[in-house]
Amino acid sequence: MAARRRGGPRWAQYSTDELLKLRFCDLGLRLEDTPLWERVERLYDELEQRGIHFRPHCWLAEEWFSPDGVPGIAIPFYLAHPRLARLEKQQMLEVEGGTETWCMKILRHEAGHALDTAYRLHRRRQYRQVFGKASDPYPEFYQPKPYSRSFVLHLDLWYAQSHPAEDFAETFAVWLRPRSPWRSRYNDWPAIAKLEYVNELMQEIAGTPPAVRSLRHVEPIRDNRRTLGEHYTEKRRRYRGDAPPIYDRELRRLFSAAPENAHRPSAAAFLRRIRVKLRRVVAHWTGQYQYVINQVLSEMIDRCRELNLRLATPARQAERDALVMVTVQTMNYLHAGHHRVAL
DSSP states (O other): OOOOETTTTTTGGGOOHHHHHHGGGGGGOOOSSHHHHHHHHHHHHHHHHHOOOOOOOEEEEESSBBBBOOOEEEEEEGGGGGHHHHHHHHHHHSSSTTTTTHHHHHHHHHHHHHHHHHHHHSSSHHHHHOOTTSSOOOOOOEEOOOOOSSSSSTTTTTTGSHHHHHHHHHHHHHHHTTTHHHHHHTTTSSTTTHHHHHHHHHHHTTTTSSSSOOOOOOSGGGOOOOBHHHHHHHHHOOOOOOOOOOOOOHHHHHHOGGGGTSSOOHHHHHHHHHHHHHHHHHHHHHHOOOOHHHHHHHHHHHHHHHHOOOSSSOOHHHHHHHHHHHHHHHHHHTTTTTTEEEO
């Protein structure tokens, strides 16, 4: 176990390079000893208020997931300590579940998976009629339909559309949220039928014990001998596979290589200056990971430098045009069906 000093673990004072060399099993973290536990207990309270006595057990792992056959929730390690959250932000540019609201949204989603497993809901005929077969293989990519009203909206990237099991988990999460206005919000959507079914189903199982009671922890960090550096190398490689291509034609429309603009600021320097703002705004509107969008911007900046492109319009207009271009590129990528399912 990692040595501790007054005020927290010793590694909380480590530099980034030192921290990346540390193994997960040496972090010495217990979920129950972190502020995260208050959010887990809040989830339990929400279930209790709905008459559901089931409590999904939780543990720390590398990522968010609820394993097949295990009615529990793995929570990413970086949420267990501010130093680890800063490392995640540094390495991936954002912290998934890093705010209380965001964390609770994901916990409710994963609780839907855990409850599905615990009560074997996916085996019911009506479940299959409403959501589809949970046994269907996950696609490597899915093609979301942003304007579809047959699915609820909860997590980003229209995640309910990725698979029947995700559709159920997203619908459950919307239903579970305290004071959720789901009846009025989805009143004229086909998705209301799914919410009504979940409401009936939860009333049916309320107060009943689960059929599956395994308390197994899958891939907990306490048994993980990988270093944090190995984890982030693999994670960045996986996310880079999501980055859409950047085409010279779009860049030439926005910027110019004409001799008369040779005195204007370089497009590469301009994009570097506004990249944080572009990344944040495009991520907000598309739901795409900031790390993926940052890869797109990096490619744009490199290509602008290679093509010696320069601003041909006032900076304010160029910023608006760049925002539109990056957003369109990201949305075209999603609509083309190249969004990878997060497992």
